[in-house]
Amino acid sequence: MDRRQFFRKATTTGIGVAASAAVTAPLAIPLATPALAQDNPKINWRMTSSFPKSLDIIFGAGNEIAQIVNEATDGNFTIQTFAAGELVPGLQAADAVADGTVEMAHTCSYYYIGQDPAFALGTAIPFGLNARMTNAWFQNGGNALINEFLAPRGLYALPAGNSGTQMGGWFRKEIVTIDDLKGLKMRIAGLAGQVMSKVGVTPQQIAGGDVYAALEKGTIDATEFVGPYDDEKLGFVKVAKYYYYPAWWEGGPAMHAFFNLEKFNGLPKHYQAILKAACASANTSMLANYDARNAVALRKLVAEGAILKPFSKDIMETCFKAAMDVYAGLSEKSPSFKKIYDHQQAFKKDAYLWTQVAEYSYDTFMIMQQRNGTL
Missing domain, CATH: 3.40.190.170 (Bacterial extracellular solute-binding protein, family 7)
Structure with missing residues (x-):
């Protein structure tokens, strides 16, 4: 008998739940096993x-x-x-x-x-x-x-x-102006490498497990990776002291x-x-x-000698203009890039409209409380 027909008949004839289970138990095993398999x-x-x-x-x-x-x-x-x-x-x-x-x-x-x-x-x-x-x-x-x-x-x-937003990476020397980037060999992935090349950097794409050795040997002068938690584990502070932020190329990778x-x-x-x-x-x-572990790792890195520095406004603005030039060129060459990029850009405009009203204003206030020592 088909199981669904059996249960419908059991219901209409007044068989209780316990009785129904007892009656159908012998039938359930041979019927269910092939279906489950x-x-x-x-x-x-x-x-x-x-x-x-x-x-x-x-x-x-x-x-x-x-x-x-x-x-x-x-x-x-x-x-x-x-x-x-x-x-x-x-x-x-x-x-x-x-x-x-x-x-x-x-x-x-x-x-x-x-x-x-x-x-x-x-x-x-x-x-x-x-x-x-x-x-x-x-x-x-x-x-x-x-x-x-x-x-x-x-x-x-x-x-x-x-x-989340990553760090701008480890540099052997201090980067004060855009000219300080010229001639550097830097491990950097994605389109950021193309943007960096416009301001004089020679980008290198190196797998994560090989980055430390390249920096230690001087094959590269700088590297970006992820953030404090991973960077501390990989020991970059031992071979490069200047630790820059933010990674404008990876706001949310x-x-x-x-x-x-x-x-x-x-x-x-x-x-x-x-x-x-x-x-x-x-x-x-x-x-x-x-989010939970980066703060702890950042404190350790600073204690171990990392010199924490923000990229200057000049560097950020120059790289922003270079990025826009790169995107204009890529949109002409790749229809797929243009289609997805245009969709993302339209979304970003609305996203930042909302963020500045809510998240940014709230976070800014709370950060000031932390700096004032009231948190």
Whole structure:
């Protein structure tokens, strides 16, 4: 007898809940087991990260995704995570997903701007959105545009982390004017490298695990990375003392979980939903963890000799103008960049209209209380 027909008949004939359960118990096992096996297939995936295990917050986001998926499927859907270099180099993670070497990756889309500058808009661009605005933009059409761009490349992406506004990086010498940047070799990723080159910097793209050695050996003169928590773990203060802020090139840089589009579409719908929920959890956790730990790490770095400096207004304004020139040129060359960039710019104007009314005015007042010692 069909189970639904049985329960309808049980209800109309007045069988109670306990009696119904007792009567149907022998039938439930043989009927339910094949359905569960079909609905929850055994699937084993591999995820490659663009980050080393030492960056526990960023690399940990991939582990969080894997853990949630495993627990939500009772171990039927497992994802094995690999650090940068264990399967493929960190800056080739998305390529490995596209060609089917692995099913997914945890990476930054701006690592792949060599293929198309539109990739940068999935992570961060100079003088772009902050972290909160980035997440709002993703939720309101931004990530749909990113996936529209990625689909022909066999990729699908979900936001899976944000560091918040980063630090401007470590420099061997003091940077007072825009001229002090000229001739520097600096590790810097994404479109920021193109902007920096306009003001005389020679940009270098180096994977996270190789940055310290390059700075120590003098292969580079400066590096940006993430922020105090990661920078303190990587020991940059030992080889460069001047620590600048803010990273105007990364106001709210996002990381994504990249999926092989065919593999993702082939998952059961509830597995897809679980993956989306897991990525959303990792996205929230990463920003919260950085917000909680950066202040403590910053105090340690200053105690160890870091000289904290803001970029001058002159440097900020000159770089802003250079960035606008870069975007104008890229919009002419890449239709994909122009489409996504224009959408993001329109969103940013409204976002800052609201931010200056509420968040900025509130935070400014509270910061003054902290400086006055009343907090």
